[in-house]
Amino acid sequence: MSFSTAFRSTRTRVLTGSAVVVALGAGAFGTVSASADTAPAAKPAAAQAASADASGRNVTQTSHLTIAAATKAAQAALDAAGKEKQKVSVAVVDRDGRALVTLRGDGAGPQSYEAAQEKAFTAVSWNAPTSELVKRLDSAPTLKDIPGTLFLAGGAPVTVKGAPVAGIGVAGAPSGDLDEKFAKAGVTALFR
Numbered sequence: 001m002s003f004s005t006a007f008r009s010t011r012t013r014v015l016t017g018s019a020v021v022v023a024l025g026a027g028a029f030g031t032v033s034a035s036a037d038t039a040p041a042a043k044p045a046a047a048q049a050a051s052a053d054a055s056g057r058n059v060t061q062t063s064h065l066t067i068a069a070a071t072k073a074a075q076a077a078l079d080a081a082g083k084e085k086q087k088v089s090v091a092v093v094d095r096d097g098r099a100l101v102t103l104r105g106d107g108a109g110p111q112s113y114e115a116a117q118e119k120a121f122t123a124v125s126w127n128a129p130t131s132e133l134v135k136r137l138d139s140a141p142t143l144k145d146i147p148g149t150l151f152l153a154g155g156a157p158v159t160v161k162g163a164p165v166a167g168i169g170v171a172g173a174p175s176g177d178l179d180e181k182f183a184k185a186g187v188t189a190l191f192r
Contacts, residue, residue: 076189119155124167154179
């Protein structure tokens with residue numbers, strides 16, 4: 001056998017061997033691909049997390065007022081004050097104490113806007129009218145030091161099945177009793 005025949009023979013074997021390896025590799029890849037296509041798809045992490053907690057052990061649900069309901073309550077409180085010729089501000093906050101609606105009535109004092117929000121926040125935070133919370137200061141005077149709170153009459157919680165869902169605060173009338181009366185008018189309007 002001459003060198004060129006041996007070289008061609010070796011070259012043919014190498015090329016033929018390479019072709020066989022490529023063909024086998026392609027076949028194996030096709031098999032792997034076919035296996036991957038027929039295997040059940042892995043769930044995305046979010047879907048796994050959602051199905052893992054289908055029992056609800058790790059989540060809570062809360063109720064919140066709609067903007068329409070918050071607006072209705074705020075307007076009812078402002079209207080109640082207007083009938084008694086009182087110039088007030090009204091704030092409605094959600095369960096987390098974030099402002100949903102704040103209305104500053106014509107002629108209401110500049111301090112009333114913020115005071116209404118703080119009364120609403122205080123009422124929803126403790127699920128009690130702020131007039132009742134004022135009485136708690138005798139036994140726990142440091143409550144008044146909590147940021148964003150105001151322990152003056154004029155805040156009323158909105159509850160559904162005993163749980164707080166919002167707070168309504170009114171400020172600007174000559175007495176906290178009047179402010180609270182108007183706040184309660186806002187609560188009442190939600191359940192008519």
